[in-house]
Amino acid sequence: FVTGRTRPERLLQYLQKNGTRGDANNVVDTIDRFCGTVEWAMNVGGEKGKIVDKVVLETNPGTVLELGTYCGYSAVRMGRLLAPGSRLITLEMNPAYAKVAKEVIAFAGLDKQVEVLVGSTTELIPQLKKKLDIDTFDMIFLDHWKQSYLPDTKLLEECGLLRKGTVLLADNVICPGTPDYLQYVRSSPKYLSQHFPSVLEYTNAPDGLEKSVYLG
Ligand SMILES: Nc1ncnc2c1ncn2[C@@H]1O[C@H](Cn2cc(CNC(=O)c3cc([N+](=O)[O-])cc(O)c3O)nn2)[C@@H](O)[C@H]1O
Numbered sequence: 001f002v003t004g005r006t007r008p009e010r011l012l013q014y015l016q017k018n019g020t021r022g023d024a025n026n027v028v029d030t031i032d033r034f035c036g037t038v039e040w041a042m043n044v045g046g047e048k049g050k051i052v053d054k055v056v057l058e059t060n061p062g063t064v065l066e067l068g069t070y071c072g073y074s075a076v077r078m079g080r081l082l083a084p085g086s087r088l089i090t091l092e093m094n095p096a097y098a099k100v101a102k103e104v105i106a107f108a109g110l111d112k113q114v115e116v117l118v119g120s121t122t123e124l125i126p127q128l129k130k131k132l133d134i135d136t137f138d139m140i141f142l143d144h145w146k147q148s149y150l151p152d153t154k155l156l157e158e159c160g161l162l163r164k165g166t167v168l169l170a171d172n173v174i175c176p177g178t179p180d181y182l183q184y185v186r187s188s189p190k191y192l193s194q195h196f197p198s199v200l201e202y203t204n205a206p207d208g209l210e211k212s213v214y215l216g
């Protein structure tokens with residue numbers, strides 16, 4: 001048994017005990033085993049994760065921005081598929097979670113490709129161009145507070161961080177659900193959206209991902 005105070009700490013302890021350091025595929029499988037057999041956690045998970053893998057491989061992004069790192073599962077899942085020299089920036093406002101995520105990402109051997117920034121999206125998004133030598137992102141993964149998806153998408157547009165063809169991939173558009181975000185990306189002429197039905201991580205409850213291409 002593991003003795004961490006918080007769920008992310010228990011997940012990290014389980015990984016350190018049962019995982020293979022430097023093997024990102026094994027880290028993904030080990031976290032999925034923890035969540036499937038010991039304790040549920042809000043990672044995108046294995047089923048939806050296969051759809052994330054497909055979109056990342058099709059997009060082959062040089063720069064990825066993730067909103068809501070949590071334990072770093074999806075950062076490792078996407079980071080393991082990036083071409084050498086590509087970068088994934090992930091934003092996490094909870095310092096304790098960010099600390100766990102940094103250790104999970106380092107355990108997977110991806111600390112060169114993946115960078116965790118601690119702070120809220122509202123505070124960090126306007127600073128990204130200055131902080132990083134990144135002009136626009138090729139892909140955005142939204143997995144933070146569901147009511148923040150829409151305002152943060154508009155903020156990304158206003159800050160000029162999207163370009164023609166940027167792929168937005170949103171988790172949980174069915175469960176817990178992001179109705180205002182879905183309505184926006186499906187009705188706005190600025191986006192071309194596609195829905196990928198799936199199940200909520202580690203359960204058989206209906207959920208799904210929404211892939212929306214920014215048309216500029
Ligand atoms: N504006 C924000 N800026 C930066 N980090 C944020 C922000 N909002 C939440 N976070 C961070 O995301 C992490 C994880 N998180 C994600 C959510 C929202 N996600 C869910 O609530 C969720 C819930 C379920 N579920 O209930 O079944 C399943 C999922 O896949 C989910 O992503 N809340 N905290 C937390 O560490 C939090 O600090």
Ligand SMILES: [Mg+2]
Nearest residue numbers: 044143171172
């Ligand atoms: Mg999620």
